[in-house]
Amino acid sequence: MSEISEEQVAHLANLARIELTGDEIARLTGELDQIVDSIAKVQEVATPEVVATSHPIPLSNVYRPDVVGETLTAEQALQNAPEQADGRFKVSAILGEEQ
Amino acid sequence: MGDITRLSAAALADKLSSGEVSAVEATQAHLDRIAAVDGGLNAFLHVSDHALDVAKSIDERRSAGERLGPLAGVPLAIKDVLVTTDMPSTSGSRILEGYMSPFDATVVARSRAAGLVPLGKTNMDEFAMGSSTEHSAYGPTRNPWDLERIPGGSGGGSAAAVAAFEVPLALGSDTGGSIRQPAHVTGTVGVKPTYGAVSRYGAIALASSLDQVGPVSRTVLDAGLLQDVIQGHDPFDSTSLTDAWPSMADAARDGARGDVLKGLRVGVVREFTGDGFQPGVKSRFDEALAVLAQNGAEIVEVQAPHFEYAVAAYYLILPAEASSNLAKYDSVRFGMRVTPPGGGTVEQVMAATREAGLGPEVKRRIILGTYALSAGYYDAYYGSAQKVRTLIQQDFANAFERADVLVSPSAPTTAFRFGEKLDDPMAMYLNDVTTIPANLAGVPGISVPVGLAPDDGLPVGIQFMAPAREDARLYRVGAALEALLERQWGGPLLSQAPTLEGAN
Numbered sequence: 001m002s003e004i005s006e007e008q009v010a011h012l013a014n015l016a017r018i019e020l021t022g023d024e025i026a027r028l029t030g031e032l033d034q035i036v037d038s039i040a041k042v043q044e045v046a047t048p049e050v051v052a053t054s055h056p057i058p059l060s061n062v063y064r065p066d067v068v069g070e071t072l073t074a075e076q077a078l079q080n081a082p083e084q085a086d087g088r089f090k091v092s093a094i095l096g097e098e099q
Numbered sequence: 100m101g102d103i104t105r106l107s108a109a110a111l112a113d114k115l116s117s118g119e120v121s122a123v124e125a126t127q128a129h130l131d132r133i134a135a136v137d138g139g140l141n142a143f144l145h146v147s148d149h150a151l152d153v154a155k156s157i158d159e160r161r162s163a164g165e166r167l168g169p170l171a172g173v174p175l176a177i178k179d180v181l182v183t184t185d186m187p188s189t190s191g192s193r194i195l196e197g198y199m200s201p202f203d204a205t206v207v208a209r210s211r212a213a214g215l216v217p218l219g220k221t222n223m224d225e226f227a228m229g230s231s232t233e234h235s236a237y238g239p240t241r242n243p244w245d246l247e248r249i250p251g252g253s254g255g256g257s258a259a260a261v262a263a264f265e266v267p268l269a270l271g272s273d274t275g276g277s278i279r280q281p282a283h284v285t286g287t288v289g290v291k292p293t294y295g296a297v298s299r300y301g302a303i304a305l306a307s308s309l310d311q312v313g314p315v316s317r318t319v320l321d322a323g324l325l326q327d328v329i330q331g332h333d334p335f336d337s338t339s340l341t342d343a344w345p346s347m348a349d350a351a352r353d354g355a356r357g358d359v360l361k362g363l364r365v366g367v368v369r370e371f372t373g374d375g376f377q378p379g380v381k382s383r384f385d386e387a388l389a390v391l392a393q394n395g396a397e398i399v400e401v402q403a404p405h406f407e408y409a410v411a412a413y414y415l416i417l418p419a420e421a422s423s424n425l426a427k428y429d430s431v432r433f434g435m436r437v438t439p440p441g442g443g444t445v446e447q448v449m450a451a452t453r454e455a456g457l458g459p460e461v462k463r464r465i466i467l468g469t470y471a472l473s474a475g476y477y478d479a480y481y482g483s484a485q486k487v488r489t490l491i492q493q494d495f496a497n498a499f500e501r502a503d504v505l506v507s508p509s510a511p512t513t514a515f516r517f518g519e520k521l522d523d524p525m526a527m528y529l530n531d532v533t534t535i536p537a538n539l540a541g542v543p544g545i546s547v548p549v550g551l552a553p554d555d556g557l558p559v560g561i562q563f564m565a566p567a568r569e570d571a572r573l574y575r576v577g578a579a580l581e582a583l584l585e586r587q588w589g590g591p592l593l594s595q596a597p598t599l600e601g602a603n
Contacts, residue, residue, distance in 0.1 A: 004470075012469045016422060017429070018462055019450035028466055031524055035467060038525050039411040039480070045490060046483035053488040055308050055338070056294045056541025057567060062337040076201035082436035089432055092445040 004033045103128040108173050108267040108321040109348075115161075115172040122154035122161075122172030126216050129174045133218065133265045136599045141240050142250075142260040144179050145186050146219040153216045160214075169348075170324055171214025176260045176269035179220040180227055180253075181312070182301045183207050190303040191223040191253075193236040194428045194435045194456030204301025205336070206270055206312050206329040213328040218266055221256030225458045226425065227277055227305045229253050230530040233521055234460040242285060244557055244596055248514040251281030257315040258285040263599055268325050269315040273544075274305050275413055276510070276534025278313050279562060282546040283509035286558030286592045288577070289315050290322045291534075293567045294541035295340035297326070298333035306420035307338075309413075309538040317593055319547060319578040320355070323347035326570070340568075347574045354575030355582045361395035363576065366502025370406045371533050377512040379552025383559040384508045387549040390583050401501050403494035408487045409536045414528055415471045415484035416539070422468030425461070428453060463524065492540045499566045504576055507533045509546040509560035537564050545573040547581055548592045558592065 009029045013020040020028070074087050083090040103111065103125055114120040130150065137143050147153075157172045182188040182200035189195040203211070210217070224234035232240040232255035242250040243263040250259040257269035258281030271278040273291035282289030290313045297312045304310060314325035326347040333339045353359070367388065372381075392398050430436040430452035431445070437452040457465070471480040498505055510530055520527040537544040546560040561580070565572040585591055 008470075009466060012466050012473070014450075015473075016465050016469045017426075017446065017449045017453055018457065018465065019447075019454040020462065021454075024459075024462070028463060031463060032467060032470065035414065035463075035524060035528075036470070036480075039414050039484075042408055042411045042415065042483040042487045043479060045405060045408055046486035050486040050489055052482060052485035053492060054485055056488075056492075056539070057338075057340065059295075059338065059340075064334055072201050077432075079201060080198055080433035082430060082434070091431055092436075092438065092443065092448040094445055096444045 004029055004036060104132045104264040106267065107318045108170060108316060108324060109318070111173055111267060112169055112324070122157040122216060123151060125172055126150050126154035126174055126218070129218055129266055136263055137265060139241065139246060139599065140243060140259055140263055141238055142221055142256045142263065142265060143176070143219045144189065144191070144222050144237055144256070147186055147217055149185065150174070150216055150218050157214050157216065168213040168328070170328060173215055173268060174218045174266050175210055175215040176219055176221045176257055176266040177207060177217055178254050178257050178269065178271050179223055180272050180303045181207055181270055182303065183217065183220065186217070186220050188220065188303065190227065191225040191235040191237065192456065192458070192461070194452070196435065198433060200301070202301065205298035205333045207301065209329050210270070215268070215328070221254070221260055221269060223256055224253035225461050226303070226421070227253040227272060227274055228421070228460045228464055230276070230280055230527055231520070232256065233517060234458055236458055239517060242514045243599060244286065245514065248516055248557070249284065251284040251514070253277040254281045254315065258282055258287050258289065261285075261315050261317055262287050262593060262596065267317065268321060270312060270329070271315045272302055272310055272312050273538065274309045274417065275538050276531040278315060279534045279544055279546040279560070280510045280530060282315065283560030284514035284558060286548045286596065287315065287317055288319055288322050288545070288547055289313065290326060290545045290570075290573065291537060291543060292326060292330060292570050293340070293543045295338050296330050296342070296344065296543070296570060298329075298336040298339050300333055300335035304424040306417040307424065308420060309417060311538070317591065319545070319574060319581050320348060320351040322545070323351040323574045342568060345571050347571060350571035350574035351578040354578035357394060357579050357582060359575045359579050360391055363396045363504070364502045365391055365396045365398050366401035366498050366505045367398060368406065368498070368505055368507050369400050369402050370404070371507035375511050376508055377552065377554065379554035380508045380512060380559050382553060383550045384561055387561050387580060387584070388506070391580060394579070394583060399502055401498040401505065403498055403536070405487060405490040405494050406536050409491055409539055410528060410532055412484040412487035412491070412539060413535045414467070415480050416488070418464040418468030419471045419481050420468070422465045422472065425465055428456065488539050491536050495536070495540045495542060495566070504572060505564040507562050509533060509562040513552045513555055513557035513559060533562060540567075542567050543570045543573055545577045547577045549584060550592065551595065
């Protein structure tokens, strides 16, 4: 068995910025334990001499000419914004009261 | 004139170009079919309110003497993972409800330029994570063959729409089987092209090194006609290949004559013939192999010893890439924003938004991916999975020395019932055991119907895989088998599907 604890899942959820409920954390802890047990088998064949592949068909030096292309207008970029002001995205407060 | 919705895209295209049918008539017929049956199917998340205007403009251009592409006037459904300027794009998620893209995905832009008429956006598992559409935030799509069963996933909406004659062609995306497995369970055709053959620009990213956009249709030729429209280099996608591609429709026409099978070496992947495959799937698969052999193909067994590690590697690589791709749903620039009671900092707003806007499977994979990428686990999990990817590519290279195409059943079972695998994530993940290796290696794959399983009367597909860049070979071989089987059956498999009249 892998050893995933509820504390660990709560920490991961915090890193991933998802406010999971206590029930979700409990359920996910059990599920992740089972999933990680199954997928840990990759270690059986991933010996040191095997090189890693990150991309199915490797390409290198994909460049485009350094010229201005078609871009979105500010209006288009803002069209789905949950909140906007003065032609900009309006963000929730960055700092809390105690900071 | 008969029922326009029963025509293949190729046959409809002929009638459109001869003037026997207008684009407006074709569009109206399919909109009527959607109105009649989609209440029961839920294949569409959104139906266009201006498809008839688009069709009218095609008719006007044609009557003005303009030379139009072969599919001009043919209706098209678009998987909701592809962004469109004129219809919402949600990727099946609540967090993107109502999202209107300021630009079209390249495949959508090319389809519009070719004169295809977009009818709507199709349902899918949220962010393409799933094999049943049960993970869509907007309710599951039902399988036209049996409304109590899943249509496959993630692209169950596109496959069901095509199978139910709501539309002759659809666009899909395939990260681990999301085009091919729905094709298998709905008796339709689905192609995952070579990685990089079709642009991913405007495809809402799941796992960028695995995602590939491709055609969904009822015939191999129709899929080829659509791939001809969407394939080719796109400077907006830096993983797009610069190859000059042959016509896949020509390859399908060529293949339908059958000569291609003479001397063709067909490699049966030994790892995909054992336990875990439903007897009815296995028997139809074996019969299809016999048909290939009777027509001159040489059946050889090939070994791919690392394919058994593919699902494990996939469920490390995909969550790792997804957890980072989905970080953009942060309540700032687009999508849902949920502010906790009494307000909060941007981090608290972000966490509350993602809690409310993302479904259980998406959360599961984001947490799994975050785990696989964390310090202390990275080498053991993500690093190992990338090595398995190398081993699987080597298995493919070895197998293709002995065989021109590889074959397997497209999925281990026929369509299962809703709820059957929902509470067992690993059981759900194993649906894609046969389709995942192609995504890990970037090679193309096609699923073609081979009949109904004798044990439950539901559709079964065969998957062909070819070396990277050999998509045309799949169209040739797929069309050859399709022609032989349809001769045996006396018509297409879908003519045996329920008519769905009164399904609403």
